[in-house]
Amino acid sequence: MAETSARLLKLLSLLQTTREWPGPELADRLGVSTRTVRNDVDRLRRLGYPVRATRGAVGGYRLVAGKAMPPLLLDDDEAVAIAVSLRTVSGGAVEGMEETALRALTKLQQVLPPQLGRRVDALQSHTVQAGGRSRAQVDGSVLALLAAAARDREIVRFAYADYTGVESERRIEPYRLVNYGRRWYLVAFDVERDDWRTFRIDRLRDARSVGHRFTARPLPAEDIAAYVASKTRQVQMKVQGRVILHLPAELAERRMGGWTQGAIESLGDTKCLVSLGGRSVEDLAFWLGVLDADFEVVDSPELAAAVRRVGERYARATS
Template identity: 45%
Template sequence: MTSDTTARVLRLLSLLQMRREWSGADLADRLGVTVRTVRRDIDRLRELGYPVDSARGHTGGYRLAPGAGLPPLLLDDDEAVAITVTLRTAAGGLTGIEESALRALAKLEQVLPRRLRGQATALQASLAGITWESRGPRADPALLAALAVACRDHEIVTFDYTARDGTAAWRRVEPCHLVDSGGLWYLLAHDTSKDDWRIFRLDRITGAAATGSRVPPREVPGADPAAFVAGRLSAAPTRYRAIATVHAPADRIRARTRYLATRIQPLDETTCRVDASDDHLPRIAQTLAGLDTDYTLDADPDVLDHLRALAHRTLRAMN
């Protein structure tokens, strides 16, 4: 197709995506061509895989029908900004679709013009929301998108990372996968300086930059990135120990506390063990309260003291 024809066909596609059904005359008027030209352009779209239905009659009618595959969509500037903001929000914490939203966001961010990316960032910064029972800081959606692209392209990235003890260090890594655990995002990557796999919490990453250097993909130990990260997180030391033997099936507790999935071990059909250990005493109390069933607790003295003080405070408030 010539450039003029291509532009016209793309404009036709945009019109078909705007409204459920168009008459051939209306499309011809919008495009400044004849009805016969519209029919030829409709045939071109069909050849490209777009399922365009037509209605019989003197004027004829056309609509873009659902297809077996998903063809490319054309977005105007406002639509692109709106979808970017929505995907960034979804990737940050809508249960069940975070990873799907992140993949879609990575694709869109890659082709989004810089001027629209700035608009999307400004719009998102002006929005506010209420988050209940937060498990900690959220990752920057822009960082999520950038790392998702780096994981897909196997591109080395560098960043500054603040460890649990507060020390900061410059890192150069081969990103592999992004894993969500209860609202906290982790980057699974191969650290080039340590020649070993490492897990990085995204809210502790600053100054991330792509290097432009691409490397062959590495095979994750065990072949399951989520399981690998879960195992590392479960084995990571915590300041306070708190192990609950819960009088409820493991599946029921997993459904109530999604972020604890890797820390729940079934003991039998009606009992499970939950590792609520953490660096933060109030978070341990919140985790135990979220179990919403009876349990016995094996915990450090500091944990027990904190829970007793919390219980006494609650009882005093009820009197």
């Protein structure tokens, strides 16, 4: 009976992937005959799992949507991901779903093994959501490792490539994971540089705990999300320039949002002085054109030259 139950769980795990499994392939995976596979599929159907079978050379078995929600089989990473998501929703991140999410989270936590519960707690307590959705390819196991190290106050080593591509080996004390903009960042104290640093997690390689503990330091800022935002802007704003924009200051601020490197100073009802920052003067020249307003470059010859190049390019396009 135990062998049959284990085989059913393995069969269910295979069927929950988004593909159709030929009978002989399932039989080979499970080490049984195709007749046994058919019998096991019938058992799953009696348990409420809607397994569809198709005949023919390209036929096979697949799990489809049914009339009721059958029990799900989750691996460790899937269970942790669902628990963290439910905790976020139960905290009010999605209006109107707090109570439902809390009920589902309670059910899941009752059956989570202790080691998975600790992973969930580490991720939840050491992660800061700062708006936006991360689109960078970040390995969930790396996030879990860094969160666990932050919880247990363990020093971590990894290889890191900066924005220029130069790699270095880092030895750090991890404190917070921050999802800001469309990326994940790690706020940590760099032991060898004796200073706080913000690392893009998608640029980390070979992260591992070295097993040495550290004494927690006061965080570099009370608002960690704002701290990461300021550090990110410093990296992005490699060039600066000032322009007189032929727009009222209030309208300019609405059009530009947070895209400034300083204040917008009113110069009357129709003009304002704007300080800009960006990765390159070409970026600044492009975005100035998007504002759909006349402007004058004040004190940046490089920006003026970039604007001139953009203007000549547009002029050639219409000649």
